[in-house]
Amino acid sequence: xxxxxxxxxxxxxxxxxxxxxxxxxxxxxxxxxxxxxxxxxxxxxxxxxxxxxxxxxxxxxxxxxxxxxxxxxxxxxxxxxxxxxxxxxxxxxxxxxxxxxxxxxxxxxxxxxxxxxxxxxxxxxxxxxxxxxxxxxxxxxxxxxxxxxxxxxxxxxxxxxxxxxxxxxxxxxxxxxxxxxxxxxxxxxxxxxxxxx
Amino acid sequence: xxxxxxxxxxxxxxxxxxxxxxxxxxxxxxxxxxxxxxxxxxxxxxxxxxxxxxxxxxxxxxxxxxxxxxxxxxxxxxxxxxxxxxxxxxxxxxxxxxxxxxxxxxxxxxxxxxxxxxxxxxxxxxxxxxxxxxxxxxxxxxxxxxxxxxxxxxxxxxxxxxxxxxxxxxxx
Numbered sequence: 001x002x003x004x005x006x007x008x009x010x011x012x013x014x015x016x017x018x019x020x021x022x023x024x025x026x027x028x029x030x031x032x033x034x035x036x037x038x039x040x041x042x043x044x045x046x047x048x049x050x051x052x053x054x055x056x057x058x059x060x061x062x063x064x065x066x067x068x069x070x071x072x073x074x075x076x077x078x079x080x081x082x083x084x085x086x087x088x089x090x091x092x093x094x095x096x097x098x099x100x101x102x103x104x105x106x107x108x109x110x111x112x113x114x115x116x117x118x119x120x121x122x123x124x125x126x127x128x129x130x131x132x133x134x135x136x137x138x139x140x141x142x143x144x145x146x147x148x149x150x151x152x153x154x155x156x157x158x159x160x161x162x163x164x165x166x167x168x169x170x171x172x173x174x175x176x177x178x179x180x181x182x183x184x185x186x187x188x189x190x191x192x193x194x195x196x197x
Numbered sequence: 198x199x200x201x202x203x204x205x206x207x208x209x210x211x212x213x214x215x216x217x218x219x220x221x222x223x224x225x226x227x228x229x230x231x232x233x234x235x236x237x238x239x240x241x242x243x244x245x246x247x248x249x250x251x252x253x254x255x256x257x258x259x260x261x262x263x264x265x266x267x268x269x270x271x272x273x274x275x276x277x278x279x280x281x282x283x284x285x286x287x288x289x290x291x292x293x294x295x296x297x298x299x300x301x302x303x304x305x306x307x308x309x310x311x312x313x314x315x316x317x318x319x320x321x322x323x324x325x326x327x328x329x330x331x332x333x334x335x336x337x338x339x340x341x342x343x344x345x346x347x348x349x350x351x352x353x354x355x356x357x358x359x360x361x362x363x364x365x366x367x368x369x
Contacts, residue, residue, distance in 0.1 A: 004224060004226060004227030006226050007226075017275040018275075020226075020273070020275035021275045021276070021279040021282075022279060023218060024279020024282070024283065025279040025282050025283035026214075027215070027230055027279065027280050028286075029284065029286055031284060032293070033206045034208060034212075035206075039299060043368045046358050046361035047361065049369070051208075052205070055208035055212060056208050057336065059211075059215075059216060060213070060219060060336060061339035063212065063215075063216025063219075063220065064340035065340050067216070068340060071220075079341070082223055084341055085329055085346055087345035088328070091326050091328065092327050092328075092349045093352050094326060095324065095327025096323065096327055096348070097353075097355075098319055098322055098323030099320050099323035099324060099327065099349075099352075099353045099356070100352060100353045100355065101356055101360045102316045102317065102320030102323060103316065103320065103356075104357050104359075104360030105312045105315050105319065105364055106316020107316065107367075108320075109232070109320060110320060110321075110330045111230075118283075119287075119288030119293050120295050121297065121298070122296065122310070123299055123310060126314050126317065127313040127316060128236065128317060129317065130316060130317020130320070131233065131317045133317070134319060134322035134323075134325075135321040135322070136244070138321070139240060139244070139258055139325070143256065154344065157344035157345070158341075158343060158344060159342050159343065159347045161344075171342070195369050197301075
């Protein structure tokens with residue numbers, strides 16, 4: 001096993017920030033080139049006139065997932081060393097629901113708003129000011145939400161363990177579901193009136 | 198490929214490339230991509246600069262402060278600087294660099310900006326609670342099949358779907 005490279009000290013820690021900058025450039029370039037710098041293109045997923053978010057997001061997710069499983073299988077990368085967000089049930093669900101409301105009002109998520117800022121969208125810039133304000137509010141009021149934030153902790157749980165499935169079976173099912181969604185999305189796109197933006 | 202701003206990557210190609218960027222991030226660093234964390238670093242830095250004692254005593258800020266380095270010297274801050282540069286390069290390449298407020302013809306620019314501000318605030322708040330946003334929790338979480346990431350992803354998209362119809366007038 002030689003990867004993940006930095007945790008296994010295959011690359012000196014000093015390179016960390018340079019690598020961050022380069023991977024970020026790839027991330028930003030692909031998001032913008034896919035159209036994520038436009039809030040009205042992003043919102044198309046929820047109204048059915050443009051499913052680019054659904055298609056890009058799930059293609060990226062299953063590509064990375066398959067790659068990780070395969071590299072682990074080949075013995076190139078130790079997947080058990082990868083960081084897993086700890087699962088605090090209430091915080092994960094309530095936080096997600098609040099983010100969804102913010103998504104519907106703002107038309108961006110944090111990453112996509114940065115790509116909007118980069119090409120000159122004022123609405124994206126105002127969204128990032130909102131992000132700053134929201135994070136500040138949460139931090140100042142942390143005491144009130146600490147119970148939810150740290151409530152019902154379930155460790156670094158994996159979704160397939162949670163529902164009692166083998167990793168390989170779950171991954172295969174996820175790919176099938178994603179491809180089925182792509183077909184349905186393309187079919188809906190053809191039925192829904194185009195929106196010009 | 199036209200350079201009048203109308204060109205977009207094929208979404209499956211875009212998704213595949215994004216997946217490779219995410220896979221490379223895990224391969225090299227052992228962690229996924231992120232976005233909201235960089236804004237958190239700037240909030241912590243700002244509060245620490247304005248009111249250092251308040252920041253040190255806070256149960257939340259203090260988790261991200263260290264005597265050794267500034268909160269801005271953080272992997273995600275450099276990654277987001279890269280995002281800005283990469284997106285700018287893409288916008289320049291495809292002819293999309295333009296200062297504007299993008300909004301539905303049914304609402305004014307002012308309404309768009311107010312809703313963007315409130316939307317951003319809710320998103321920032323929720324991302325702290327869920328320990329990550331669409332990038333750090335949902336997308337990176339799907340790559341490693343974490344329960345937390347996938348549950349948060351379902352909550353984000355489910356809630357956004359319902360609320361987008363509530364606020365339909367803002368968009369179509």
